[in-house]
Amino acid sequence: GKQGIHSALETLLQNPGWSAGESHAGALFSLNHEMGSLTLEPGCQIELSATPNSSLFELEETIAAYLQEIMLLGESHDIDFFGIGLNPLVPAKDIPLLPKYRYELMDNLFQRTGKLGQYMMRNSASLQVCIDYFSEEDLLAKLNLSFQLCPFVRALFSNSPFMDGVKSEFKCMRGLVWQNTDPDRQG
Numbered sequence: 001g002k003q004g005i006h007s008a009l010e011t012l013l014q015n016p017g018w019s020a021g022e023s024h025a026g027a028l029f030s031l032n033h034e035m036g037s038l039t040l041e042p043g044c045q046i047e048l049s050a051t052p053n054s055s056l057f058e059l060e061e062t063i064a065a066y067l068q069e070i071m072l073l074g075e076s077h078d079i080d081f082f083g084i085g086l087n088p089l090v091p092a093k094d095i096p097l098l099p100k101y102r103y104e105l106m107d108n109l110f111q112r113t114g115k116l117g118q119y120m121m122r123n124s125a126s127l128q129v130c131i132d133y134f135s136e137e138d139l140l141a142k143l144n145l146s147f148q149l150c151p152f153v154r155a156l157f158s159n160s161p162f163m164d165g166v167k168s169e170f171k172c173m174r175g176l177v178w179q180n181t182d183p184d185r186q187g
Helices: 007-014 057-076 101-115 117-122 136-156 173-179
Strands: 029-035 036-040 046-050
Touching: 007 029, 007 036, 007 057, 036 057, 046 057, 101 117, 117 173
Parallel strands: none
Antiparallel strands: 029 036, 036 046
């Protein structure tokens, strides 16, 4: 609708530096900017894929500029954005998927492979990090370190203790969702 996410993307497109990206059935699904691309995820979560940065300080500036634009956009469209790992209030069954064939295929798969795959598609969000490597040895060392750090990072940033409007026994429901999505993608 007029205050929905597609309308919000159309408004953002009017701001300097933004250009149209992917669209389906006349609706924008992504935008491009020098700071990166903004895409809609299956349950209308938004995702910034930042362009490569040479330092954490540079990345911090990129994220701050992005968040400033997104928060202003939210104010003008009466949309609340939350930097949390899982939608705390709405059950997955009540969130429609965006009309994209790939999302339908994924959703069908995850309904068969795990108990919480629909939550991953519709309710979850995260900060993802890409790290360059220079050789196979460097790749393996960084991969090993990331596996060792993963439980600590999850604990540090646990911010999803609610699911379907109820407090859970877990501090990171997003982690539990991923553990119950697809055995070929976890573990």
